[in-house]
Amino acid sequence: MNTQHPLPAHVVRYVAPPTIARFMASRALYRGIMGPVGSGKSSACSVELMAKALAQAPDHTGQRRTRFAxxxxxxRELKDTTLKTWLSWFPEEDFGPFGSTDMTHRLDLALADGTRLLAEVLFRALDKPQDVKKLLSLELTGAWVNEARELPLSLVEALGDRVERFPSAREGGCTWAGVILDTNPPDTDHWWHRLAEEDRPNNWSFFLQPGGLIEHDGAFHHNPQAENLDNLPEDFYLRRMAGKNARHIRVYYCGRYGFVQDGMPVYPEFDEPRHVAAQILDPVQGLPLYVGLDFGLTPAAALAQRMPDGRWRYLDELVTQNMGMVRFAALLNDLLRSRYPGLTPVIWGDPAGMARAQTDERTPYDILRANGLHARPTHTNDPLLRREAMAAALARSIDELPGLSLSPRCTTLIRGMAGAWRYRRLAVAGFERYDETPEKNRFSHICEAAQYLLVGAGEGQRLLTPEGPAKNRQAKALTGR
Structure with a gap:
C-alpha cells in the first residue's frame, strides 16, 4: 500500500444469520434461500455477490474481473426493490455511479492488497421476450435471481449455462461461478418445492429460514428462532399480521409454502376449514356418481355424490394439460374403474362440447360415447347460473354440516375455490375494479367442470324454482359462513 496516497476505505459490516451463513458456505452450482419477508434474503444475496467478486483471483495485471446478472x-420490481437493496449496501458515492441507461453498476476499486476490483453488475428484468433473449446471450461469472418464484425453472436452468464464462479460461477463468436464488415461499406445486422437497437434484442446495411467526392451535405467535430481527422494528411481524388472512400470514410471515390469493375470488363463500374434509372421502355404494366435464385442450373432470340428505361430496378430480379427448376419455375410464367400481356414472358437460372441430367431424361427446362414457350436455352454460349453483351449495347447511364438502384428493379444485380462480384486478387508479369474467387459468377448467356437474344434477333449476312449504325438508340457506 502506498502510504503517500492512502486508499479510500470501503467498510461493509455484515454478520450472516445461521441459515444465511450455511447458504453462503454452500458450493452448489445452484443455491436457493427461502424465508419470510424481512428475513434479509436480498441483503444476503447482495453481499454474497460482492464477496465472490472480491474472492476472484487476480489476473496477470492484478485485476479481479467479474460480471454478474x-x-x-x-x-418496476427490479428498480423499486432489488436495485434499492443493492445500492443500500454499495452506494454510488462509495462504489461508483450506477448507469441508469444500461442498468449496470460498474465497480472499479483499488484494494488494500494492491489488486483492483473490476466488477460489472447487470440488472435485468424479463418483461419482454427480447429481454430474455439478451439475458441468455450474456457471458457471466454468476447470477442472482431475486424472488425466484416469479420466474420459470427453464430460465433459471438456462442462466446456469451462462455462468462460468467470464473471465474466460485463457484469462484465468472463474474462481467461483453459480446461480443464487432467493424467494418468499411459493405454493407446493411450484418447481421450487419440487426440487427442494422432492427431487433434490445434485448440485442444487436449498435453505429454509425460520418463520417470523409460528402457528399453534390456529393462533400466530412470535418465533424466537426468527432471523434478522436485530435489523427489523420491534414486533415487526406481529404488528403486520393485523387484518391479514391466515393464508397470507402463513406464507409471508411464517415462511411456509402456500397459495396467496390475488384478485377477487369467484367463490368468496368458500371457507377451506369448513368445506375441505379432514380426510379422503370414500364413495357411498348405491348412490349415483356424478361427473362434470370441461373440454378444450385442458379437459377436466370433477366427481361427486349427492347424499340422501342433499349434501354434496366432491370425491375426486382429473386435471390435464394439452391433452386430446381420446386420451382424456381413456384416463377417465381408468379412474372410474380403479377407484369407483360398481358405481353408475352420470356424466354432464359443457354444451360447447357439441361443436365439431375443424380437423375432426366428431364432437367431444362422440369421442366419449365411443369410449363407453355416455355424457350429456347441460341445458345451459350460463356463467351466472353456474356460479350461483355452486355458491348456494357452499352456503347451505344441513344438520350443521356443510352443504358441499371437498375431499383432499381434489387438490386443484380446492386451490381454485380458495381464490386461484379469480376475477382479475384491473389497473384502474383510485379504486378497485375487476374484470367481469373469471380469469382463464389452470384452475378454471376443473372449477367449471364442478359447476357443470351441479347444473346437470339439477342445482341450477333448484335456484329458479321456489320451494313450497309442503315439500320435503331442504337445506337451510345461510347468508354467511
Missing part, C-alpha cells in the same frame, strides 16, 4: 421478473 441480477434478474427480476419485471422492470
Amino acid at each position: 441480477v434478474v427480476r421478473n419485471t422492470y
Whole structure:
C-alpha cells in the first residue's frame, strides 16, 4: 500500500444469520434461500455477490474481473426493490455511479492488497421476450435471481449455462461461478418445492429460514428462532399480521409454502376449514356418481355424490394439460374403474362440447360415447347460473354440516375455490375494479367442470324454482359462513 496516497476505505459490516451463513458456505452450482419477508434474503444475496467478486483471483495485471446478472421478473420490481437493496449496501458515492441507461453498476476499486476490483453488475428484468433473449446471450461469472418464484425453472436452468464464462479460461477463468436464488415461499406445486422437497437434484442446495411467526392451535405467535430481527422494528411481524388472512400470514410471515390469493375470488363463500374434509372421502355404494366435464385442450373432470340428505361430496378430480379427448376419455375410464367400481356414472358437460372441430367431424361427446362414457350436455352454460349453483351449495347447511364438502384428493379444485380462480384486478387508479369474467387459468377448467356437474344434477333449476312449504325438508340457506 502506498502510504503517500492512502486508499479510500470501503467498510461493509455484515454478520450472516445461521441459515444465511450455511447458504453462503454452500458450493452448489445452484443455491436457493427461502424465508419470510424481512428475513434479509436480498441483503444476503447482495453481499454474497460482492464477496465472490472480491474472492476472484487476480489476473496477470492484478485485476479481479467479474460480471454478474441480477434478474427480476419485471422492470418496476427490479428498480423499486432489488436495485434499492443493492445500492443500500454499495452506494454510488462509495462504489461508483450506477448507469441508469444500461442498468449496470460498474465497480472499479483499488484494494488494500494492491489488486483492483473490476466488477460489472447487470440488472435485468424479463418483461419482454427480447429481454430474455439478451439475458441468455450474456457471458457471466454468476447470477442472482431475486424472488425466484416469479420466474420459470427453464430460465433459471438456462442462466446456469451462462455462468462460468467470464473471465474466460485463457484469462484465468472463474474462481467461483453459480446461480443464487432467493424467494418468499411459493405454493407446493411450484418447481421450487419440487426440487427442494422432492427431487433434490445434485448440485442444487436449498435453505429454509425460520418463520417470523409460528402457528399453534390456529393462533400466530412470535418465533424466537426468527432471523434478522436485530435489523427489523420491534414486533415487526406481529404488528403486520393485523387484518391479514391466515393464508397470507402463513406464507409471508411464517415462511411456509402456500397459495396467496390475488384478485377477487369467484367463490368468496368458500371457507377451506369448513368445506375441505379432514380426510379422503370414500364413495357411498348405491348412490349415483356424478361427473362434470370441461373440454378444450385442458379437459377436466370433477366427481361427486349427492347424499340422501342433499349434501354434496366432491370425491375426486382429473386435471390435464394439452391433452386430446381420446386420451382424456381413456384416463377417465381408468379412474372410474380403479377407484369407483360398481358405481353408475352420470356424466354432464359443457354444451360447447357439441361443436365439431375443424380437423375432426366428431364432437367431444362422440369421442366419449365411443369410449363407453355416455355424457350429456347441460341445458345451459350460463356463467351466472353456474356460479350461483355452486355458491348456494357452499352456503347451505344441513344438520350443521356443510352443504358441499371437498375431499383432499381434489387438490386443484380446492386451490381454485380458495381464490386461484379469480376475477382479475384491473389497473384502474383510485379504486378497485375487476374484470367481469373469471380469469382463464389452470384452475378454471376443473372449477367449471364442478359447476357443470351441479347444473346437470339439477342445482341450477333448484335456484329458479321456489320451494313450497309442503315439500320435503331442504337445506337451510345461510347468508354467511
